[in-house]
Amino acid sequence: MTIKFLQIILCIAVTLFTALTRCEAQNNAGRQFTIVIDPGHGGKDPGAIGRGKTKEKTINLNVSKSVGQLIKERYPEVKVIYTRSTDKYISLIDRANIANKAKADLFVSIHTNAAKNRKARGCETFTLGSGSSAEAKAAAKYENEVILQEENFEQVYGGFDPNSNDSYIIFDIIRTHDMESSISLADKIQTRMTRRSKLHNRGVSSAGFLVLHQTAMPSVLVELGFISNPTEEKFLASKSGQTALAKGVFEGISAYYENYKKSSIPTNTAPVTVECDEDTEQPKADKQKSNDAPIFKVQILTSSKKLKSNDKRFKGVKADCYKEGGTYKYTCGASTDYNAMVRKRKELSKKFKEAFIVAFKNGRRIDINKAKAEFEKKNK
Ligand SMILES: [Zn+2]
Known part of the structure; x- marks a missing residue:
């Protein structure tokens, strides 16, 4: 019984050691x-x-x-x-x-x-x-x-x-x-x-x-x-x-x-991961009241993995992140003024050919056409 127990402990120790050494080799x-x-x-x-x-x-x-x-x-x-x-x-x-x-x-x-x-x-x-x-x-x-x-x-x-x-x-x-x-x-x-x-x-x-x-x-x-x-x-x-x-x-x-x-940007500073808002059914009341106007942002790229803020794919642009359906999506700028984001998109499209505008309400992404209609109605 005791020998069996020792064997298990030894086995775990060996596995951990192997995992750690492997991990280090992979980082290098x-x-x-x-x-x-x-x-x-x-x-x-x-x-x-x-x-x-x-x-x-x-x-x-x-x-x-x-x-x-x-x-x-x-x-x-x-x-x-x-x-x-x-x-x-x-x-x-x-x-x-x-x-x-x-x-x-x-x-x-x-x-x-x-x-x-x-x-x-x-x-x-x-x-x-x-x-x-x-x-x-x-x-x-x-x-x-x-x-x-x-x-x-x-x-x-x-x-x-x-x-x-x-x-x-x-x-x-x-x-x-x-x-x-x-x-x-x-x-x-x-x-x-x-x-x-x-x-x-x-x-x-x-x-x-x-x-x-x-x-x-x-x-x-x-x-x-x-x-x-x-x-x-x-x-x-x-x-x-x-x-x-x-x-x-x-x-x-x-x-x-x-x-x-x-x-490629020199990585002499510690890499920081851009934090992401999870997609959730719960309205984020602290971020935006439900009666508020939609917020427009420009989406520049998506990734299956969380990216560091100094990732070369950002091309030096500071991005925000939201998570949707398991994908990390990165945006730039935020405004209730749709036209301001049209200009922003134009500017960003020099670096990100496929940049496009997305809309949010209550911390959740909403249909861009509905958001645009709401914006136009308010600004008639
Ligand atoms: Zn072939």
Whole structure:
């Protein structure tokens, strides 16, 4: 009995010690800029296959490894993680989990495109979104179909069906706080990849890629070129083609990273988390009486995690926070004058492209149109 008890105590002590040491190691590593490179497909899943029998998974892996190598050579301080470095199968959720667990700063998924039309050509970079064109939607649908090879995919992806248009509604609602960074990275990669490869420039688009949806950091998906186009297949399969594409992707990441280094705020002061108002059914009488006019604020970004007040995403702007449905939402300014917030939004939109006005009453968010109507009625 006593021995058993001692064993339990010892076990708890060991577990605590391990947890503490692990925690410390993670804090130190947390400051290292981390890039996750995700070579699409692998193992039992070859991805698209060209007429010349080239497999997408092989091109993706070769290019990914070259990109990683170039990053390591130029920036030894940066940590590079591959979701796979060999020909093995990994589920989409596991790919995203690797990046989320590593608290990566960037996620770059590398793929090769395919289309029924053999004339389709060019390289393209995607960010997460509802789909900017029918072709963008088709590319996302094709890449998402890999989950059909996974067991229990309905449960793992919350009932998401890659072939049902209705499933793609989730990408309409989502507003990721990393959208601006993702677009900036995508632009940089796309320009340089086109320049290096001399492939047709299809530009930057957005579409509902499930793998990007699952990651919690700026993330892009690169489609190197069309394996279904015989000329491009030859280029994609060649060493020189893969080198050119890898250089382009690397140079895009490099441009982003150089910018990041310039703009990151030195963290010599203790980080302070912006406190959040919880969403609650209880009216906050102390903050605002129920007969009071609605208060307008400008929402600048949202996050699934609580942010420190010196987080670089605030771009030096002082923000307030409120919590809604488990998401932290950050706002600037507060006024009962709707027009004042219109001006504020205009000013903030230089830094936060997607800034928009929200309204509150009794400490709770209310419908903006109702709030606006109330304001207009009072100020007739
Ligand atoms: Zn693919």
